[in-house]
Amino acid sequence: MTERRDTPDSPTATAGRFLVTVQIVVFASREGKLNTLLSRNAAGLWGVASAQLEKSEQLDDAAARAMRVRFGPSALLRQIGAFNGVDRDQVRIGYMTATSAQNVDCSLSEQDQFASLDDRGARWANGSKVRLAPGVSELLRRALSELRLHLDLTEFVFRFLPPEFSLRELQHVHEAVRGQSLNKPAFRKRLLQSGWLEPTGELETGKGFRPAELYRVRRNAHGRMPA
Amino acid sequence: MTERRDTPDSPTATAGRFLVTVQIVVFASREGKLNTLLSRNAAGLWGVASAQLEKSEQLDDAAARAMRVRFGPSALLRQIGAFNGVDRDQVRIGYMTATSAQNVDCSLSEQDQFASLDDRGARWANGSKVRLAPGVSELLRRALSELRLHLDLTEFVFRFLPPEFSLRELQHVHEAVRGQSLNKPAFRKRLLQSGWLEPTGELETGKGFRPAELYRVRRNAHGRMPA
DNA sequence: TGAATAGTGTCTTTCAGACAATATTCT
């Protein structure tokens, strides 16, 4: 019996000790579809960036450490929950982050590829299913679910985009994440009235048609994002 | 360096090993207010039910084990996230559950008390602040936040109530959780149209005024709960 | 000029909130 009512502060005899692995799901929006960044391991299976928690280290710091190598210190990480280990003596903590696709496209190697992601799982561009490492499918499912749930609560959406973006690009991100198309006038009205957007005065260039106005996030925004 | 791109399946030299503690926040609605069940430890500080994860044990099973003693095997547990340990070699996983107050009132001892909970923290009935054990405040804050966020997504609300309940009681739960009063006709219309409620045909008794119709949850309900 | 998309205006529908009117039970 290891049930306790008080704050646990001393190990019990029967309690196990575990390796704690932090795993990070990296989202991006590419060509109107939600993508996730996967890396191939030695066994040829695909997984996500991860790190082992070290003694006296905070969970968020371990997650930041796993990301810093690729994305610099500014990635916005959001915890999505704890998962059972793949091994008996492991526990996994999931995080998610989002990035503008152009940030990483240049540095992609053979070992790192984007795969599209929806409710049915992860697929390569040619439509074939990704052969995922153990436990990764569960992680991706929960990450997608959390992303959809919290899209209207945080500034997370804007991490999919460069610092200046058009309303069309922002709408495409929403559509990619939610997996459905949205009403354009309604989307514009909601977002512009929400107070989260600030016009830059600049226009898009080089698109062969009427250029869109560009916006940036208003950092001191009040209240929630519209859905 | 412990960054890895592949699925972690073997311990690295520098990785720490941790005790994994599962902590459960028990909610109840009492006299129109949201309450949480706290237990006093040896040091006189107040915390929540917890258990140590054992080797080869699933997280959800450890949480269920911590609850089974008090609530039987049927408690609905929902994970709310991972938290940094109070000790250097500890990681905590938070869960929450809800119960009808009358379920537990009879078995309360001096060591177990309800405290009211809102954004400002936990307080005793007389208004004094609860002296919480380390890390518990953070846990309660996130539990409340998760409860509010997911009140409309799950059948979690109904765990606050006995199997048969009136619309007024259900509305009181919503109001206690959200910390604000709601519009009665709108609440009725939303809930009745949602398909989540099934009339029992029974009426309340012994209240000294017009008795309310009683409802139960329709288990095969479709779609989301209204907010 | 034509193609393609940006941005806006209007109508309709849906739904929450406010308020009031009626119904039912017990004392």
Added chain:
DNA sequence: AGAATATTGTCTGAAAGACACTATTCA
């Protein structure tokens, strides 16, 4: 009958969806 609450109906206003119309850039 009177108190107290349940239940329902109606009006109003806010916001989303559908649709069409105008505006602007480049080839």
